[in-house]
Amino acid sequence: MLSRSVVATCSWHTRCFARTLATEVGILSLASTSTDLPPSPKKTPRPMISAAVILNRSPLITRSPSTFERAYYSYQARLRRALHNPFPYDFYFKEGSILETRFNVEERKRERRVFGPLFGIDDDVDQEKAKAARAAAAQLAEQEGEYEEMVPRLHPSDVSRDIKSLDRKGKRNIYLLLKTEQDVWRFPQGGLEKNELLHQAAQRDLYAECGQYMDSWIVSRNPVGVYKPPVLSIPGQFIRPEVTFFFKGHIMAGQVRPGEGISDFAWLTKQEIEGKVEKNYWDGVKDILSDY
Amino acid sequence: MAAPAAKPVIEAVTKYTQATSLTRFGLVPTPKKGLPKDKRTRLPIPPTNIITRQFAPSRYEDHYYNTLQDDVMYMTYIHERGPRPPPRQIRLRFDPEDPYSKYRKNPPVGGSHLGRQPPPPSSPENVTKLEKIQIHTMIKQAMTSKSEVLGVIMALRALSGETENGGGGKHTAEGVQIVKGKKQVGGWLRPGIPIGAKVTMKGQNMYDFIGTLVEFVLPRLREFDGLALPIAGSSLNKPSSVSGVVSMGLPPEAMGFFPQIEVNQEAYPRQYGMHIHFITNAQGIGAQDRARALVSGFQIPFIRTIRQ
Structure with a gap:
């Protein structure tokens, strides 16, 4: 706070x-x-x-954060994301597992939220492969019931x-x-x-x-x-x-x-x-x- | 007169807030001069001292400021009439002009009376507050092979969200630290060898850790009714009673209950137990009781042990 x-x-x-x-x-x-x-x-x-x-x-x-708080938090999140230590992929995921694919897809979303919609666009060279990865990740998330509706705040x-x-x-x-x-x-x-x-x-x-x-x-x-x-x-x-x-x-x-x-x-x-x-x-x- | 003048200003403000997003920023400026690089990592060293702070609202911190702070103040308030009398001077006052006492220490008679200091007068500024949480783990196997400490370091990283040097940028906490032996204990410990790791959490990470502990770990522990309170009538003058710290231990089996470790528990060579210290700003007689009152407000249960 x-x-x-x-x-x-x-x-x-x-x-x-x-x-x-x-x-x-x-x-x-x-x-x-x-x-x-x-x-x-x-x-x-x-x-x-x-x-x-x-x-x-x-x-x-x-409570919902104020406008100032939202701006402050997003600035700090951006700083932290820019400066964080490299993530140890090999420690958390098996090489080429669906979980890792899903994590990468979600991570890309988070990065774009912070650094803008064009961030990392050069990395997606193989469009078909990226699409397949997104589909696999979405399927896994659906199996785990992550698309259930959240309770409204009102x-x-x-x-x-x-x-x-x-x-x-x-x-x-x-x-x-x-x-x-x-x-x-x-x-x-x-x-x-x-x-x-x-x-x-x-x-x-x-x-x-x-x-x-x-x-x-x-x-x-x-x-x-x-x-x-x-x-x-x-x-x-x-x-x-x-x-x-x-x-x-x-x-x-x-x-x-x-x-x-x-x-x-x-x-x-x-x-x-x-x-x-x-x-x-x-x-x-x-x-x-x-x-x- | 003032009302019509104020209207365009409000309009302008709303227009401005609609036009610019609060959570988006412009492109990062490209540095004109090349930044100096770290020799070891070959990464650029930023020219400014960047400190990373809280980046999301914290539920448990909200709970403290909304509810707990008021409650703890009401519960621990001690009324005092007027200012406190000055402490009684037993020994002669220190006189800097006196050549005898000039370069000598003037310790209080009968020790520092650490356990008998009264708490500071109740005020809105010194309501009991959680300052930091420290976790530390000792691993016996590290005596024979240093690499055993790596598993502990990774576990503490995952638990606390802290890494070495705060993980890029300056940080208010020191991150995961390796604990080394200090003494020579025959056949067991040698000075300078790594035997464990510790981490100190403050702010957002600290409140998030309490949340995980209370919601995922403690309810799943077998045969855990709560932290044991001291037996009624036990001494209140002990150094631990006046330090405002609540400590607890978790068995090695509890490590798997933390969701951040549960996801890849097989990556850790073994399970580690840990000591957790909740460090508050409470001082003086009864400080530990005030710390317990605060910690129990975060839904950490306490239980009274009965003398057999």
Whole structure:
């Protein structure tokens, strides 16, 4: 892969750290409670903590290289082909075998792809012999079933725009988003029980909202991000601020079956999530999600 | 005002990209002066230092940057409050003005504490990453006849995609290297005689090798459940535990499972076993565990051995 992806990952990480370093919540909450909350004479109200899971389906196929990458790769391939050591034919093939003929035919194709269509045209003096060699090679390849159709890079669910399919957008990272009965899109989340650890709560809440019929894995015990919705200050009334910790998870198999309080779900890319969730929520989670 | 001006530019750009192919290049310019030739091979020596780099996207590298890097960072992150305190000065500070200490070494008291160095603070820059893979093979029969090493060299060439001197052009790796004996061991080893070969892979070749190993070789090995993890409670201060290297061995029978050797296995005089080292950038206490976490992300299985 080229440096583009490296740079993208690094810069994403730095931004992620600068904005929402989850373990710095103690410092952040102290700072925010002193400014946002109405002045309380006794003590500041304890925040309501909940754990959310960003359930990710990793890319299934490699992404298509960009135009620059394609040009770079073909230039490097050309360099390498021009400079490579001589191929030891006698080591790999028996003299005059069909396999060697086939290799030569394929090698000529590869050379022409790199050096242009006229490369090696002077070597083909005996046209009939070259034609026979090509026919023999094609027959051998057919016997070995090499002309079977390859699976297309576009899945039927991409064509039918099925946002519930786990096979959609094979080149991209997609994330599970749930729609509550109040018509709010969010990641699966839930509250904490007494004496429960955050990552345990995240796992339990994921099962409660998405059902038992999927094989998932919570990556780390550390939260990967934190979100604090803005607190509405009503004079004379104490409202407990909310704090949501995000955990990263992977889905291995199975599918979501919406539980209680959930009306719908979707597997979406980062760009698609932006259109679904509220502005504040988006600002809180956008740096956790992968750009591609 | 800006919008109408921008349109022709876009048109021109699309026209340009359509007209020229990105993967085709012009004809090679013929050199006006004759290039100097290598005396031995009689091949022309290029006037520039040509370095060959990655020439195709790599699936496993994509996997690392898409998924594994984030996961490994989340798994190995250790939170620290503020900067670390400076190390305690046990011995007097080195004073260059002092004539006694001026030309003397100032080693730390009680050794280098190699096994007790803490890992560097977690940051996006030092997320565990695979730096290189090294394979090496020793062949006992080479003691009596040097030509036995040739088979090993060919096998390592086929496995790694590397040749001597990187195979034309400069390369980031040294290619297949012959290992020679260093010590005199009675009736077994003499200094200077070739006894095996090794190869270091980086970048594209390294990721391709993992792909072959994981998809073709390990699933076909008999009675292989995974690499053995150390017994629970074993020391974490050993030099191997803090070096960030995961090592494994393959028996001679496994060589035939590599598809690049399977095609002409009869061309090799015998089957060779090999040691494989996955070398990562992990440092400090627990470095080997972090390296294992990374390597297991490439689907290399690990198994916990239970003390009998």
